[in-house]
Amino acid sequence: MAFPIYKYASPMTFYGLAGKLIPWFAWGAALLAVAGLYIAFFVAPTDFQQGEAYRVIFIHVPAAWMSMFIYLVMAFWSAIGLAWNTRLSFMMSRALAPTGAMFAFLSLWTGSMWGKPMWGAWWVWDARLTSSLILFFLYVGIMALWSAIDDVRRSDKAGALLILVGAINVPIIYFSVRWWNTLHQGASISIMKAPTMATIMLTGMLVMAIAAWFYSIAVAFYRVRGIILERERQTEWAKALLGAQ
């Protein structure tokens, strides 16, 4: 059976669908986070080189991944929106941006909390760190651009263009540790080769990463419902909904 994608591309149906899915993702995120934190603090052993300081990676890596992934999803929706002028696409990227910015900030914050004891510096102008900082500024810049333009359609399009131009930064972040001689270590996990870390540490990190995914989906769906309702307030279904609630 084909998923009725065209049906769910309508803001009205998506409003209902998102509302039904939010509790599942929210509870999934909460349960996974509890399991992940249990592994992070009570199952995973002390690192023989870094001592307990390495436990920061259980949130640092998921936050860094999420900040990049959310950006790519926003770039995807922006491209779709610009190509087919689909209303919901622009709303989706708006709903994702604040959460992406939060994860970008958290990846910088947790990274510096790990860098201080390990490298002896809160911050260095290394290619990985600098490109991650640019990602955070991109998120902030995109949100500023949206709020600076009053006309919704123009605002959506300008934002989408900036998102697409800025997307070049994501592969730069990802490959920075390979292209440049960075202080930041290389990837611990890669599709091409076996991970270079203990299985239990990897498990904890992946569980936390999935929790971050679920969290982002739940929060973005919640936010997009508000955006849908505000933009569709003149339609019959939205009026009926607001009258009935």
Next chain:
Amino acid sequence: MHWASLSDFLHMGGYALYVWGSYGMFFVLVLAEIILLRRSHKQLIKRLKRMRNWEDE
């Protein structure tokens, strides 16, 4: 379990500031996002309802 006591756990092998500083900021921001989101959603619904009532009159 590799923690001898609660204080041993909190001490984090001497890295308490960095470990708890990271996790602390993480949960403060996540919690803040959830609270702010709920609040602004409620305000939005209120505002939209008010606008709808004006239109009806």
